[in-house]
Amino acid sequence: MASLWLAQAAPALADGGVVELDPSLCDPSAIADRVPDATDTAFAAFVEQIREEGQHTPILVRKHPAASGRYEIAYGRRRTRAAREIGKPVRAVVRDLSDAELVVAQGSENLAREDLSYIERAHFARNMEQAGVARDVILKAMGVHRPDLVNYFAVAEAIPAPVLAAIGPAPKIGRPRWLTLADRIQAASPEQIDTALASPDLSGKASDERFAAVLAALSVAPKPKKKPKGETLKDSKGLKYARVERSATGLRVTVEEAAEPGFGDYLAERIPEILAAYRATKA
Structure with a gap:
């Protein structure tokens, strides 16, 4: 099946037209913009929508710079994943993109998506910086001014990876509450943080609820010191x-x-x- 899809795609690769690709040959961008969430019930509905209605909007890819015969996704990772689950080719536009053009395209698509949360945007900005992307390219990809970018970096830096992994994207949580959590993390002991992340209160809850549970767990006042x-x-x-x-x-x-x-x-x-x-x- 993969070779058939590639054969169909070949004539259109040069001019950037819409082609059909084997989704298993399409790799996510090296710079992550999503925070994984195992409780994302919206994805199941998204898969069913594509199953019933088809894929309306093509993804954007480039030929993988380090793996012959493969592609790197600029945007459309969820559509690619949905196509893989359904067992159908993914509709794509293949363009010759530089590293900078890829992250700018990825960021521009992010700005148009309402479901990318604040913390995901913050970590996308930080991931670009850690990958060595020039600051002016990051600004263009994020579509923000320098003070906003500094705020993204500060929030992303203040939330440790284990905390982010436990909470997930928290789509309804904005910058002020993430900063509140960052302050509580800074004031908490490592043991308090570990206890909060291991709490059974997180099990089976949506990402926003997990955020609230961790925030509440770290708001417990420390025991007062015994008076002499x-x-x-x-x-x-x-x-x-x-x-x-x-x-x-x-x-x-x-x-x-x-x-x-x-x-x-x-x-x-x-x-x-x-x-x-x-x-x-x-x-």
């Missing part, structure tokens, strides 16, 4: 003249100057003498 044990010292008349507080790290003596003026200075001056006497008892 205190003891109030009083004289024979019941007058409070000092307070002694013991903790795991030491002992603190607070003298009530109003009750016994000058006693604090007297005590401080004799600390070396007291220490020497104490050491003498241990000799």
